[in-house]
Amino acid sequence: MPELRQNPMTKDWVIIAPERNKRPDQFVRHKAQEKIRKQEREETAACPFCPGKEDICGEAVLTYYQQDSPGQGAKSTWSLRVVRNKFPALVEGEEKARITEGSGNFFIKMSGMGFHEVVIEHPGHFQTIATMPLEAVEGVISSYIERYRALIRRPNIELITIFRNNGPRAGTSIRHPHSQIIASPIVPIHIRHVVEEAVRYYDTMGTCIYCNMMDQEKVSGKRVISESEHFLVIAPFFSRSPFETWILPKKHRASFAKISTLEKRDLAGVLINILSRLYHGLDDPDYNYMIHSAPYQEDPADYYHWHVQILPKLYEVAGFELGSGIYLNSTCPEENAQYLKEIRADVSG
Amino acid sequence: MPELRQNPMTKDWVIIAPERNKRPDQFVRHKAQEKIRKQEREETAACPFCPGKEDICGEAVLTYYQQDSPGQGAKSTWSLRVVRNKFPALVEGEEKARITEGSGNFFIKMSGMGFHEVVIEHPGHFQTIATMPLEAVEGVISSYIERYRALIRRPNIELITIFRNNGPRAGTSIRHPHSQIIASPIVPIHIRHVVEEAVRYYDTMGTCIYCNMMDQEKVSGKRVISESEHFLVIAPFFSRSPFETWILPKKHRASFAKISTLEKRDLAGVLINILSRLYHGLDDPDYNYMIHSAPYQEDPADYYHWHVQILPKLYEVAGFELGSGIYLNSTCPEENAQYLKEIRADVSG
Numbered sequence: 246m247p248e249l250r251q252n253p254m255t256k257d258w259v260i261i262a263p264e265r266n267k268r269p270d271q272f273v274r275h276k277a278q279e280k281i282r283k284q285e286r287e288e289t290a291a292c293p294f295c296p297g298k299e300d301i302c303g304e305a306v307l308t309y310y311q312q313d314s315p316g317q318g319a320k321s322t323w324s325l326r327v328v329r330n331k332f333p334a335l336v337e338g339e340e341k342a343r344i345t346e347g348s349g350n351f352f353i354k355m356s357g358m359g360f361h362e363v364v365i366e367h368p369g370h371f372q373t374i375a376t377m378p379l380e381a382v383e384g385v386i387s388s389y390i391e392r393y394r395a396l397i398r399r400p401n402i403e404l405i406t407i408f409r410n411n412g413p414r415a416g417t418s419i420r421h422p423h424s425q426i427i428a429s430p431i432v433p434i435h436i437r438h439v440v441e442e443a444v445r446y447y448d449t450m451g452t453c454i455y456c457n458m459m460d461q462e463k464v465s466g467k468r469v470i471s472e473s474e475h476f477l478v479i480a481p482f483f484s485r486s487p488f489e490t491w492i493l494p495k496k497h498r499a500s501f502a503k504i505s506t507l508e509k510r511d512l513a514g515v516l517i518n519i520l521s522r523l524y525h526g527l528d529d530p531d532y533n534y535m536i537h538s539a540p541y542q543e544d545p546a547d548y549y550h551w552h553v554q555i556l557p558k559l560y561e562v563a564g565f566e567l568g569s570g571i572y573l574n575s576t577c578p579e580e581n582a583q584y585l586k587e588i589r590a591d592v593s594g
Numbered sequence: 595m596p597e598l599r600q601n602p603m604t605k606d607w608v609i610i611a612p613e614r615n616k617r618p619d620q621f622v623r624h625k626a627q628e629k630i631r632k633q634e635r636e637e638t639a640a641c642p643f644c645p646g647k648e649d650i651c652g653e654a655v656l657t658y659y660q661q662d663s664p665g666q667g668a669k670s671t672w673s674l675r676v677v678r679n680k681f682p683a684l685v686e687g688e689e690k691a692r693i694t695e696g697s698g699n700f701f702i703k704m705s706g707m708g709f710h711e712v713v714i715e716h717p718g719h720f721q722t723i724a725t726m727p728l729e730a731v732e733g734v735i736s737s738y739i740e741r742y743r744a745l746i747r748r749p750n751i752e753l754i755t756i757f758r759n760n761g762p763r764a765g766t767s768i769r770h771p772h773s774q775i776i777a778s779p780i781v782p783i784h785i786r787h788v789v790e791e792a793v794r795y796y797d798t799m800g801t802c803i804y805c806n807m808m809d810q811e812k813v814s815g816k817r818v819i820s821e822s823e824h825f826l827v828i829a830p831f832f833s834r835s836p837f838e839t840w841i842l843p844k845k846h847r848a849s850f851a852k853i854s855t856l857e858k859r860d861l862a863g864v865l866i867n868i869l870s871r872l873y874h875g876l877d878d879p880d881y882n883y884m885i886h887s888a889p890y891q892e893d894p895a896d897y898y899h900w901h902v903q904i905l906p907k908l909y910e911v912a913g914f915e916l917g918s919g920i921y922l923n924s925t926c927p928e929e930n931a932q933y934l935k936e937i938r939a940d941v942s943g
Contacts, residue, residue, distance in 0.1 A: 250703045334609050346831070347814065348810065351806060351810050406914055406917045406920075415912060416911065416913070417912070431920075433918050435919020438787065458700065461696040535916055561762070563759045564765070564882040565757055567905060568755045569776070569785065570784025
């Protein structure tokens with residue numbers, strides 16, 4: 246018998262239907278390694294993010310250099326670059342006035358102002374977070390924090406979304422390891438609803454709903470994949486899709502950008518650890534990860550709690566999800582947590 | 595400069611960014627027709643929905659027969675069959691009590707009761723709505739209505755979602771033309787929010803927001819793809835994805851299942867017309883369509899208006915959409931409407 250489960254943060258419902266018969270290992274892809282190797286040369290030649298192509302992306306807004314770099318001026322000695330997206334979803338501007346269309350101001354629009362940046366995470370084209378050294382991933386997180394802090398100060402920016410699309414099914418055509426940062430001038434209703442639910446819980450119970458969830462998960466243990474000094478990694482009770490994974494910081498903070506240096510280093514290890522479990526356990530699956538951080542005007546807040554959501558892209562969202570907003574997950578979160586827990590993750594550093 | 599646009603029904607924001615440079619015809623797929631023909635024989639042999647395989651799907655809950663059928667008992671003379679899904683998302687039951695898990699009733703779940711049916715729309719494996727005769731599509735809509743009416747009367751059913759996944763990118767592995775019907779015992783928050791916005795508009799303006807939108811679209815005309823006696827077909831102002839298309843009934847009704855016989859026949863023609871425009875205009879794209887109809891307890895209602903949403907699957911939802919709930923559409927709805935309007939749609943009947 247399948248189950249319906251409710252996400253207490255959003256009140257979204259999810260159907261957990263393991264009877265639909267997808268065991269965790271059925272998601273393992275068996276890629277033809279030979280084929281990949283043959284394509285490698287062409288792929289790097291065309292990649293705009295590889296060293297030597299710095300002019301294609303334009304000037305970096307942030308550059309980190311390799312430790313043994315001869316001089317910080319040399320072009321191809323970077324270890325990480327943040328550049329403006331060549332095809333930005335939002336572009337720099339300050340105009341946030343609403344414009345109306347139709348009678349009675351029926352349709353509302355505004356200028357698409359904001360920022361859209363790309364974090365080129367590593368010079369190596371075939372690297373990915375799961376295979377990078379700890380220092381490199383720590384650099385990625387440092388760049389997120391630096392850019393977050395810079396962008397949130399710009400006029401009219403309300404929300405910053407940091408995300409990583411890994412692989413074509415997750416929406417990226419470029420394999421070179423990269424993340425994206427979008428600073429937007431509106432708070433989407435989706436985020437408003439999540440915040441509203443968090444406020445409602447806080448007003449009723451007097452505590453943060455995410456803090457409470459962590460306590461619950463630590464007691465039961467059955468959905469915990471791993472735990473570090475500062476983070477808890479779980480398969481949520483209400484997982485929308487197979488192997489959905491959340492990284493929750495133990496210290497309550499509304500905004501990601503305020504984490505300490507110790508937490509930052511710990512997060513790098515935790516990220517490598519969980520992505521490497523997915524990499525080895527599911528043979529390098531496509532995935533999206535998103536850093537959920539409070540909107541600008543909701544920080545600080547005792548009710549909202551920043552966290553990372555990882556969604557492996559192992560199925561297609563179809564008409565039912567699109568029509569009802571109910572997600573259909575054909576796997577059991579507890580089983581998936583157990584599966585990932587048992588994968589030997591080769592953690593660097 | 596891209597634009598941010600707001601859906602007045604859901605308050606969702608959409609970025610319209612045609613500068614990202616996807617012209618309508620860039621979405622045209624150029625499929626190798628030869629390859630397809632070679633696969634045909636194997637595919638039909640394995641198809642559980644083809645005539646002669648009736649035993650695989652089990653007893654039909656509804657069967658329509660071919661007009662020239664020798665006898666209604668004969669197995670393979672059907673024109674349409676509705677069967678229970680072999681791998682249902684929800685299964686028959688009456689228990690809707692919530693079960694809690696964790697201290698303080700933190701996690702809430704319930705039995706996954708409901709119904710999940712498959713409409714096998716036509717005996718022909720390679721048919722699709724765009725290529726079917728009018729009578730067949732009218733039959734499909736009749737079956738939706740019959741099953742809707744039967745399922746909505748079952749205990750504890752709150753919402754019925756009727757949808758069609760066309761092609762692998764839209765989430766179906768079976769090419770044989772089929773739709774699905776899911777009757778669920780909960781109203782998802784996504785639908786609640788849509789209804790709440792409709793109520794808010796109604797309370798302020800005294801009219802249905804969907805009726806108003808139709809009036810607006812008829813005046814401007816620039817997003818209208820086609821119009822029949824009973825329906826208006828538009829590219830919404832706030833299209834989430836390339837070629838998103840809505841079919842809006844001119845007569846206000848909260849529930850789809852209450853349409854008249856005349857509207858039903860008209861809808862069949864309209865559905866063929868628009869899907870055939872997409873079929874010819876984009877070379878048979880994968881798509882999902884969903885019939886949005888009011889929850890059981892919101893019908894009748896002057897504020898909610900049933901309609902059909904068609905979402906061609908031409909891109910992957912990625913980390914930004916998943917993280918923020920803001921959709922990124924790299925095309926312009928007005929241009930897409932114009933493109934589809936100019937396609938010669940071969941309407942049968």
